[in-house]
Amino acid sequence: MGYETQYVHYQALTTNAEVLLNKLTSKTSNNIYRFTPDKSLTHWLVAEEDQQSGSVHFRLYLAESDTWITPLSHIESSQTDASWSARRVPIQYQASDGMPLFGYLTLPNGYVASEVPLVVFPHGGPWNRSHGSYNRISQFMANRGYAVFEPNFRGSTGMGQTYMTSAQRDFGNGRVQQDIIDGVDYLLENGVGRADRLAIVGHSFGGFSAINALAFTPDKFSVAFAAAAPNNMSDTIRHYKSAIPAVFLPMRLPRFSALMVDITNRQDVTHLYEKSPDKHWQKIDKPLYMWAGAQDDRVAIEDVREFALRLQADGKAISLVSDAREGHSPKSTLAKDGYLYLLERALFTHLHGRMEKQVTPSLTRYFDKFMTIDTNSVKN
Template sequence: MTMLRTLGGTLALCALLLAPRALPAQASESLRAAEAAQRALPRAPRLPRTAFLENRTLVAAQLSPAGDAVAYLREQKDSRALWLLPANGGKPRVLVGSTQAEQLMWSRDGRWLFLRAPRSLTMVGIDGRTGVRVPLGGNERRRVMKLDPSQPAAVLLGERVRIGKGERWRVVRMDAQGRRTPLREDARWIHDVALDAQGRIVALARFEGDHDALYRLRADGALREVLRLRPMERLELLAATPDGSLLMEGNPAGDLRRVLRLGADDKLQTLHQDPRGEADLDEVTLDPRTQQPLAASYRSTVAATYGIGAAQATVADIVRKLPGRDIGLQAGSGASARWLVSERAATLRDPRWYLYDPRDGRLRRILDDPGITAHSPKETALARKLAIAYTASDGRRVHGFVLLPPGVDAARAPLVAQVHGGPINHFRAGYDGTAQFLANRGYVVFQSNFRGSTGHGRDYTFASHGDYGNGRVQRDIVEGVRWLLAQGIGDANRVGIVGHSFGGYSTLLGLTFQPELFKVGVAGSPPADLGWSMRWLVEAGEQGDLPDRSLRHTLRALSLDSTDPATYARLHAQSPLANAAKMQRPLLIMAGGADRTVAIREVVNYAATLKAMGRQPSLLVEPNGGHSPVDPVPREAYLFAMETMLQAHLGGPVPEVPGQRLCAYLRENLRLAGPEFKAFAKK
């Protein structure tokens, strides 16, 4: 929901295809067959709104390096606890009764856990000892870079060093007792580092003022550039091997994100990339001891996981045991060590977790007690998510997904285009709470990964050519809707558009410039003038003072640099704000009062402009909310308000009656109440 940030030829591949299978471009017959199969199913029961607020009972789970324990963070009422589950089938025990941690990492020796919260890092021993607590962020801009693979129990921290009015950037090793060892200080922001077995930095990636670059370090500490990266080229250093090679993931010198080796001779070799040639690497599984890649997962179209090298047989066996699923893997070290397996799908709100024993091929379900799995919707109540591809009017193949509600005649159902944020982002094959909520109400949901989206290679992202106003990007979305309608998917007289952040901007564009198609819109945190919004974002917003300052260069490469007068003028001329007089369709806007990604004053100004023109938009503002709602009541209000708006204009089912707390929230925070929300207007 954010605006811009965040083969070897002999390898045998074993694919996991997330049901349903990907459809080829213009696969009308396959799409119609899938729709007919969904229509023949029983109608799904209507679920409460709260069923679609993604469950955070299980926040994170991590396998120990030896594969003998699983650490996990679990919500319990008003607190979050750290638990440890023995892999041999013993009972779990609580290590920390209360924590704000959101992520966890094991130390290499398996004796410590590093708990990362938004503002702190805490070290906890598996014997119950508590190590140091380190503040994150602050004036030092301290952040956790990665686990230090060269030490028994240490992490690498990046932090800022103030020198008068200037600044430098330092990489520091910190062990579980809090001992600090500076490894490098640099005038440039260091993104990532690779260490040798002795704990010395042998390679680093840093921002050079107008580009990123990868360097090797000589013995005297001097740098030698080995890769100069273009805009939207990224890399992550995975490991340094004894022969001088660097293992990494990214897309330098290529299109798709993939698993790479940079040899000691600085020659780049692809170890694994999407065999279909259409998706970026989403995740790579590493051996915790050797840091060698074991598996690669791709999720931009049909979710698929492939084994690499010696791990091919193991991954293939896991895939066979969970056919048609999106699999996430964590490996223990050694041929007999257990693997932690997560099973995901578009119809699974909460992942299922297993331990896999390579010695006997047994897959055992874990973390499935009622306190964790309660209230998760049955899969039969959720919609299939079909990967589709259609051809735009200029010949470009455009990717996306469509969700078909079970038991519904799609030709007679209202159709909602859901537009992702970013725009440097993309929809994935997995579960989407908002889309499933709408499908459960009988709406067909279309998700376009329009050109300019990530997930399909660098060339696909740059294919937008900066045309983010009422231009090529918006036409990809519109033409995708029309293509679906031509396949008998959706009622052409009942089409709506919804989205958050950039998706909210696209919603405003759709209602402004394509009112004959879109009858109603719901826009979350929408920039009403993308040129102004991009300028504010880099100068004063959340990304205005990022240490690497690279956002300006990314925007310039994407022809979105609003400091350029011509770009600013183009974006403004095509903006919903400059064309507010054309807005005639019903509109709901939702925003956060403390949003540092899209300025609340921009949102309020647009709503006030419409009201001054005699329109009747609704505006719901969470007083201290950020870019997206986080707390339960604002999140439920988001779904209720969206459902109310769509039902009023597309004829979906009447929303369930809101509870007392939700009613009070709406009455307090509806700044403008259109005719759909008169019941909640302040007296």
């Protein structure tokens, strides 16, 4: 039986399984690994990830002959020297209502923890989780001189049914968002980060949390980066319902109704809207940087643009990149570069970390083509 807490664990349920498990784990040295058997349980693929470099090494265990082979060694990338990589550690903290929560902290090398800017990086989903494995965006931000906090707020998966359902549909300006803020306060109180240099960064539901933070805790954060970000979860579920294949609806809509909002119930929808940044957008007074894909089947590009235009019309500091070719996440190399440059520029401008200032001609053309709103002067 395999399961995951901060890291990966396996538990043998029989005596024979224990013997086998001991053989499999004898070759693992990291905290992140996976065992995958064939149907006969005689061939076991062991995939082991180096937490610091993200490199994955594969071995095949042949149980009948008790031998190990490395069939993919000729095409595996060589293990990268991970000395440059920032340290990533699990942390546990207590929410303001007493519930124990956990997440991960990535600390930049060569800096004093209490002196670096702190970036909060909530995961998407929200029924997902941050893992102990390598995270390239966290490492990217740490490389630029920021401490990165990834909270597994209640509603996150992997910690059991009670942990996931304890959000009790309290999204927007509610319990879930407070879990994120409680984690920030815990780190500040324990000598990580600077209270005057805080940012929040997120994609999908994480982007929703980032906009929430500007709307409901406007004095706390200096800047937010929100990608593929809803501003009203009810509208997003309606769009998702119309965009996904009908075969998935009987499974996914009841999940939304049970865990977040019933979009067929007007009172339910109104309740969530009252706690959403869509209702409280005028409270936003800090810079917001947004990235969105026009082909997104989860978050409607029309909703993202309308929200950004509303902020622009009111004189807010808002930048929006609307990539006509991309979906929920950037896929092309150029789109990924544009995404990371926008993130890097937002953090550099307002938290004053490091930045690679040289921009390639292709990246310049990317922003000329897809930068829809730019009151933050990203292109200058």
